Amino acid sequence: MDTAKSQGIRVASVDDIPEGEGIAISSDITGTEDDIAILRDDDGTCWALNDTCTHETASLAEGWVEDGDVECPLHSSRFNLKTGKVDGLPATRDTVPHRVEVRDGEVYLFPGERP
């Protein structure tokens, strides 16, 4: 594993993501199939999930983040921030979580690594 990858990709300053919100990181940067949503829970913790809701096409980065879940902005399916597990129709498939780390106020993303 090369050094850059083992240290993760610096994607944002943690202050750029208000608590309860998210930002989408393009797949051009993450190298993953889908974009990745960096989601900041209302306790300040950062998490990362595949950005596209498994139901249709909504961006989870635009969802409502609260109490360990993100709620899809279109039809309100909820996904667990840590595990990607879906709780609540209309989505039926879990999404993919990725590992993030906050160092010195910067958010580092490890695409493809489990949290």
Place this chain on the structure above:
Amino acid sequence: MTVSSVISSVVVVGGGIAGVSTVAELRKKGYVGDLTLLSADPVPYDRPPLSKEYLAGGRDLDSIALQAPEWYVDQRISLVGGVVAVALRPDAGEVELSDGRVLTADRIVLATGGRAVRPSLGEIGSAIHVLREVGDADRLRTQLVPGARLLIVGAGLIGAEVASTARKLGAEVVLVDPLPVPLAAAVGIEVATWLHGLHADHGVGALTTTVETLLETPAGVAAQLTGEPGSREFDAVLLAVGLVPETALAEAAGLETSRGILVDAGQVTSHPSVLAVGDCARLRDHPRAEHWEAAQLDGARAAATILEAEPPPTTASWWWSDRYGLHVEGVGEMRSPDAEHQTVVRGVVGEPPFSVFTLRGERVIGAVAVDDPNAVRAARRMIDRGVDVRASDLADPGTDLRKLLRR
């Protein structure tokens, strides 16, 4: 031994969102007994896409399944597809199926849904449609070709969604409704006026009138609209004028019904071992909700009742709709401004994203948003949690609505 520990078999009649939610919630809450789901369709599917992506051809039946077929196996749910219940015997706990079988259960949950209202405007034939089932959508779609002339009767949510989809497919659309501004009660007059105006902006002939007769002709359908000298020709007609709850099974079994199968707050009907959920059910002294999430929550409440578990928390009613690429959501209750109520606009009506709130005193009681779903999510929490807010804070798009919740 508690009552719930002796419940060892449940039959759910109906495979819409209410029925599927009931079985899902029973398992989620730890029910391990026999569980059967009767579905008129081989695999239960989700209805909202039938007027939108499915009708447009962008989704197939597999992709709108409420759960994948293997889910029923994993959850040990006996999915009996392609049958309907023909008789219910509450005292015996029996459900008789269209294939002659008789199922017995400790609890029976009716999730029979509803059917589209078919006004008597003439013979319903191959060119006159309603939209409730996937087969309805399939039949309608074959007629939505570029240049086809479609008449939609009823400009509520379904009529408006189909108008939008039909325009996307290149059809010519006339949309009639007796109300000059449909949906005013649901979204408030200002938003309703703008939403209805979108039809004309997208080339739909939106008319405030009624249909007197529909006559199938070799060329299509001749529609006589009130106040017009002659009839108009259409290739297809969609009647989108509402829903009748499917109560026949319950009525025949002697359950109490009145514009729905009457239920208590735990979804229990007038017979203690029969529950009802979704569009077929009506909570005593309340109107039927007729929305997707309401049906889902009914299922969760029924499961809690059966298992004597804690019911899901009550929450303001929520719905969504899509037209012309815009996402509309509503929560709670919208009221016209009066001595008690105030209307607060966040942004500019007609320039999405925007949202409109109804305040009673310092409490939000309803909100509608266009392309601003998190405003509705915030409003819902304000309603559910009884948060006091200032109108000026709500109206300022610079205010983080989440922060108003944390105060």
